[in-house]
Amino acid sequence: MADVLLVDDDKSFTDATTELLNILGHNVVVADSVTRAREILGTKQFHRVLLDLMLPDGSGFHLLDDIPLADGTTKVTVITGHPAVKSQVSGLVGSNVNYLVKPLSLEGLESLFVQDDESDTAVTRHFGELIGESEVMSELYRQIRQVAGSRANVMLIGESGVGKEVVARAIHAASASAGPLVACNCGALPTELVGSELFGHEKGAFTGAVSRKAGVFEQAHNGTLFLDEITEMPMAQQPNLLRVLETSTVTRLGSAQSLQVDCRVVSATNRTAEQIARENSLREDLYFRLAVFPITIPPLRVRTEDIPLLVNSFLHTLNSEQGTDVGISDEDLQRLLDYDWPGNVRELRHLIHRSFIMSGPDNEHLALPEDISSPFSRHSEAGSQQQWVGSTIEDMERKLIMDTLAKYDNNKTRAAEVLGISIKTLYNRLNAYENSEGTTEEQR
């Protein structure tokens, strides 16, 4: 049974919906305006708010600030009859704010409360997308909330597999913009088609242009354009992209007429800002246009406490699809925690999926392979040998100690435990390194 606040000024709809929800076992309070809803929200907490957007005294969106969404106790379903919001529906269902389009169906209404029941056991997805409760992820959520309130362009910086497109979807969801999210991988476009894909073309603009085509900027009007692998964009096209960003107008190839476009550009790269500058893979002026609000997505190895949540979520999805109840043993979970995940969340998801298939439907636990490392792992033997050959044992030991400390956030007790030495030995080694550095400095 849920406590529901129904905010809508159409009495014939609210009367029927209230009675239907009562039959389904829920308590309903009705508000016919933003003001009335605010009054009610000030006195009582609800499990779910069903919110019409067009109310006599303003937009239903204004109420979102009055609802405690962050802790997940109250969820909001925006009910809209406006077609512009329709395109967002599929991408947003499942978050603390989701959308249903009029006319509603009873199944749609019932499914909202089934989701609420399931969410008690499932992992929380922030902005309907992101999983993780670590400090670094909380900081990421804070940045997403900050930028969602503006229309600033965002550059996502992070290693391969950290989930840059997922973060782009989260930003789009948090922005509640009217247009769609359109994704374009700049690295996958043939050089000769980049202009056509980005800006569109008129019929006959070039050989093979058999009909008019809208570019991704036009498609993302009033929404979000996600440009993945932005640093792979050919230099020759970068001035054209810069011009669109500066003027908010786009001209299809073969057309003389420019079109107004209004969309937030979220770009992504797996290079650091320093690498971009050093390698000159993006023009400086374009970088500053794209990276008005740069966000660095943390790699999985610095948020290992999120691994159990991610594993649970992946298993929950696989078990739901297959009607199974496969879990993971404590020993195997520890192995996942000890690994450094060079391929990040993508690698973890792949490993869980592969192990799930290997386990079979009747097994209680996942069948993790003996060697969980990928060929890209820093732990891979070949790589390690290449790195170590030519070094002294003393250098190797020092590097191992320093890397282990870095991995465990300078937690000396944990590092000593992992290295298999006493905390006293660790301190002795660190003091020795410090002294040798002091001696070297003095010698200079």
Add this chain to the structure above:
Amino acid sequence: MNEEKIDKLVHDGNSCLNSVVMNAELVKALVTRQHDPDKIHQLMDVIITQCQKCSDVLENYRQGSEE
């Protein structure tokens, strides 16, 4: 008809249909759970009213597009 007018037409039409669907669902629920002829009669009136309102919405737009 321009895009803004079409959006408003769809919005207004869907609002009527929203009420129709919920009232019809309620009728179905009442028929299967409890027989209350007066209540069902009253809900059917709401559905008919909303259908007429939807028809008025479409007619208004037709006249608007002719002007």
